[in-house]
Amino acid sequence: MSVLTRDEAQTRAQLLDVQHYSVDLDLTTGDQTFESTSLIRFTARTAGDTFVELKPETLHSALLDDEPLDVTTLDGNRLPLRLSEGEHVLRISTTMRYSRTGExxxxxxxxxxxxxxxxxxxFMEDVQRVFAAFDQPDLKAVFEMAVTAPDGWTVLANGITEQQPDGRWRSAATPPLSxxxxxxxxxxxxxxxxxxxGLPFGIHCRRSLAAHLDADADEILAVTKACYDRFHEKFDEPYPFDSYDQAFVPEFNAGAMENPGLVTFRDEFVFRSAVTVTERQTRAMVIAHEMAHMWFGDLVTLRWWDDIWLNESFAEYMGYQTVNEACSDLFPDTWVDFGVTRKAWGYEADQRPSTHPVAPDPEAVPDTASALLNFDGISYAKGASALRQLVTWLGEKDFLAGINIHFKRHKFGNATLADFIDNLAAATDRDVHAWAEQWLRTTGVDTLTPALTGEGLRWNLTIDREGxxxxxxxxxxxxxDPSGELVLRERRELDVPQTEPAELTGPRPALAVVNDxxxxxxxxxxxxxxxESALRGISRIPDALTRAVIWNAMRDMVRDGELLPADYxxxxxAHLTEETELALVQGVLGFARHQIADRYVTEEARPAALSTIRQIARALLRRTEDGEAPGLRLTAVRALIDSATTxxxxxxxxDEGTVHGGPELDPELRWRILARLAVLGATDEPTIAAELExxxxxxxxxxxxxxRAALPTAxxxxxxxxxxxxxxxLSNYLFTATxxxxxxxEQAELVREYVPRFYPAAIALGARRGAAMxxxxxRYAFPSYxxxxxxxxxxxxxxxxxxxxALHRKLVDQLDDLHRALNTRES
Incomplete structure (x- = not known):
């Protein structure tokens, strides 16, 4: 299949003005294929040649202005069109194949x-698997959908849907969409x-998850409404669509997708087993993230895929910030979780050979295949961090003023980085163009280190910068203080680089934290x-966000070979057993279990690492015997299961169906235990089959x-x-699980023969099954151990x-992580 190049998209956008799609889908023709018809109304500004994209099982017919086109001219995913100047109608009828890969x-x-x-x-170019389209983000059009569905089905779409007397479902016309x-x-x-x-809101899931959705419906809708109201306080443009539906769908590849008026989420967010408050907070953040896209992404859309960060960085920042503001009664500080999980994702991505600027040059994204590679920790976490720094430097008032200018100037249209920066500049006297060049067009992570010089009661603070x-x-x-607590003396805002050292009065601080x-x-x-103060007393620091900054610093030091994994x-x-912030416990235990114990320590040192993790988990279990911290207890139970060596x-x-003192085992915990027993060779196929029953x-x-895949047999x-x-x-989810x-x-020797087999097998799979697989x-089938x-x-x-x-990029990242693990073991 041909990928679309940026040059081709620019040429086609100059030629075409696309006004309207009428799409007719028949979903009653079997479980392998469906019927699809597109009627596209558009104007050619001049006479010229172009193409429409589709990936059919069978192309039945194509009519341009009621004249049949030769369907044998379909070349890969492109049907050529020779156009005269003026208005045109293109009608294409196909049979399309259902996917099991989430595309x-x-x-x-x-x-x-x-x-x-x-x-x-x-997303990207998968519309071609469903109906024929001029598939690029800057050819927006109005869409109307008609769907024939089996009896008993409900059809949801971007606009409000209604079932017609003939049984078909029709959606209201949308505003212009990509x-x-x-x-x-x-x-x-x-x-x-x-x-x-004044708008209809809905949440939807599979019938088998109905009881679980009902149990959480009040919370999901409360978060949705609170975020909706908060965005209307921030943004001058009102919500631009006719309804707000959220569908929790099975085997979804991403966390969610910001389809206007119909957001789709992976249905693991309909929790069927016990979860922690941090996991519920993550769901709330994703709800807010996707809602932010209704403005930044859907109302105003990128022109080409080099500006994907404009969508994702903005939504990531607004998701965390808006939940922090609008849902503080449920989730006190979302930025702690961002700091210890999402930000670490960004730091790791930015130190690999595959790093790229938050906003890459257009020439660096020449086609859709290269654009797909930029959905990573840089476009999300680093970009959101850059925007948070921008708000700190610019002030939220001026930041939001610039955003509202952006929405007003480009609503229902497309915009670029240059447009965004110009609109921010219109709201402030600060040089945001220079800021953008320094932050958005560069790669890598700066390093900041405090230096304190002086004596007695007079000290100078200098922040050294690498970057x-x-x-x-x-x-x-x-x-x-005398009890050992680390007490904040003052928190001072400074610009780096400094024009002169900051003067401090009083004795030398026991701890100086840059980026508090x-x-x-x-x-x-x-x-x-x-x-020394941090290593001895991190649990004695009162602010969870400060503790997150220091834990992240220690994580980076382990990865950079500056702190031994055993010391971490x-x-x-020493300190996690006293930690009260659940996000920190989850983040630190996760890094310790899955990076340090599995990759950064030698095979000989691994039992001691697992033993330490079990000691932490047992201490947390003892702390939570009173039932006051169920999330902390659940985290400890999971860690004990995952780290069991007997x-x-x-x-x-x-056997008993419960952990002594609770919790009772729900399906997630039962499968987690059985998976660990499989690794240890302490279960068998009949037991797995019985659990599946x-x-x-x-x-x-x-x-x-x-x-079954974890059983230690040839x-x-x-x-x-x-x-x-x-x-x-295998579907995408069953492939991942396997x-x-x-x-x-524990099974390195057993599977050693498969290591060299992985590369040709994965390359062939990618060629057959595409980018998602x-x-x-x-990500999951790589021989990480x-x-x-x-x-x-x-x-x-x-x-x-x-x-x-997509596979090449993932292998580059995996091999860089492997190289880092080797260096850490040898340090």
Whole structure:
């Protein structure tokens, strides 16, 4: 299939003005294919040649102004068009194939009850899998959808849908949309509907999840309404669509997608097992993130994919900030979780060979295949961090004034980085153009380190910078009181680079924290005295966001070989057991378990690392025996399960159906225990089959696939490998679950023969099944635990092989992480 180049998109945008799509879908023709007809009204500004895109199973007919086109001229995904100047009508009828990879029109059969559901995910260029279109973001048009669906189904779309007397569903006409925002979701949905601000609101899920959605409906709708109201306080432009539906759909590849009027979410956000408040906060943030897109992304859309950061960075920043403001009664400080999870994602991505500017040059994104690679920690977390720094430097009032100018000037149109910066500049006297060049057009992470010189009661503070960006930071100065607490003396805002040292009065602080409150994007280091204070007393610092900054600094030091993994674990053992902020406990334990224990320590040191993690988890269990912190207790239970090296304790939990003192085991915990028992060789196929009979849901199917692939036998590994790479039968989620089970640190010798087989198998899979499955193979099926020079050399050798860009990018990242793990082991 041909990818669209930026030059081709510019040429076509100059030629065409697309006004209207009427799309007719028939979903009643079987479970493999559906019928699709597009009627496109457009104008050619001059005579010229162009093309329309589609990826049909069968192209039945194509009529241009009622004249038939030769369907045999379809070349890959392009049907050529020769146009005269003036108005045209193009009608194309096809049979299209349903997807099982989360792309195009994905079809899912629920194993719980046999019901089927379909939904579209048309991002980048997957609209062509559903209907013919001029598929680029700056050819916006009005869309009307007609859908024939099986009896008992409900059809959702971007506009309000109604079932007609003939049984077909029709949607209201939309405002002008980019093609990749069109959405249809059809099936026997369970729906909860309400009204807010004069608009219909709805939340929808599979029928088998109805009880779980109902249990959380009040919270989901309360968050939705609070964010909606808060955005209307911030933005002058009102919400631009006729309804607000949120559909929780199965086997969704992303967290969510900002389709106007019909946001789709992965239905793991309909929690069927116990979760922590941090996980509920993440769901709220994703709700706010997607709603922010209704303005930044949907109302005003990028012109070409080099500006994807404009969508994602803005929504990421607004998602966290708006939940922090509008839902503080439920979630006190979302920025702690951002700092310890999302920001770490950005730092890691920005230190790999594949790093790129937040806003890359247009020439660096020449086509849609290269654009797909930029959906990463840089476009999301680094970009959001840059915007947070911009708000700190600019002030929120001027920032929002510039945003509102942007919306007003470009509503229902397209805009570029230059437009965005010009509109910000119109609201302030500060030089935002220079700021953008320094922050958005550069790569890498600056490092900031405090230096204190002086004596007695007079000290000078200098912030040393490795890097080139300007920073507006808060520096927290802490003294140790007689009880050992680290007490804030003052928090001073400084500009980096400094024009002169900052003068301090009083004794030397016990701890100086650059970027206190985490307002900029930079790696932090501590001076010698401060580092000793932090390592000895991080749990004695009163502010959770300050603790997050220091934990992140220690994480970076481990990754950079400046702090031994064992020393990080010692600090965690000393202080995490006293931590009250759940996001920090989850983040630190996650890094300790999945990076340090699995990758950064040697095979000989791994049992001691796992033992330390179990000690932390047991201490947290003892702390939570009174039932006052169920999320902390659940986190501890998960860590104990995942770090078990003998089966006895977790087997007894599984047999009894409960952890002593609680919680009772829900499906998620039961599958987690069984997966760990499979790794340890302490379960078997009949036990897995019995658990699947107990929980035959989609999640149960994934749990069984993960457990079967984790069994430490040659037969189990051969069967899993064949399912992954020898057939294309697995859906995206079952592929991921199988891959997650296959590679285990405890089974390195058993699966060593598969390491060299991975590369040709993954390359062939990507060629057959496309970008989403290639990315899944690179992320989950990569031999992450084969940490030796031979594996690194093998992977680097295969980087020269021909493969699709999504897989190549993932392998570059994985091999860089492997190189870092090797360096950490040798440091």
């Amino acid at each position: 195009g029109m994905h079809r899912f059969a629920d194993p719980s009850d046999g019901e089927s559901y379909v939904y579209t995910q048309l 093609t990749y925002f069109v959405c249809v979701a059809a099936g026997p949905w369970h729906s909860v509907r309400t009204e807010h601000a 080139s960006r300007p920073h507006r930071v808060a520096v927290g100065l802490y003294d140790r 409150q985490d307002l900029t994007y930079a790696k932090l280091r501590l001076d010698e005295v401060s580092q 674990l010692d600090v965690a053992l 089966p006895d304790q977790i087997t007894s939990w599984l 107990r929980d035959p849901s989609a999640t149960g199917q994934e749990g069984a696939a993960r457990c 037969e189990a590994k051969a069967a899993a490998w064949s399912a992954l790479f020898d057939t294309d039968d 891959a997650q089970g296959f590679w285990q640190p 290639a990315e899944a193979a690179g 084969a940490i030796d020079q031979e594996s690194l050399a093998l992977g680097e050798h295969h980087l020269t092989d021909e493969m699709i860009p």
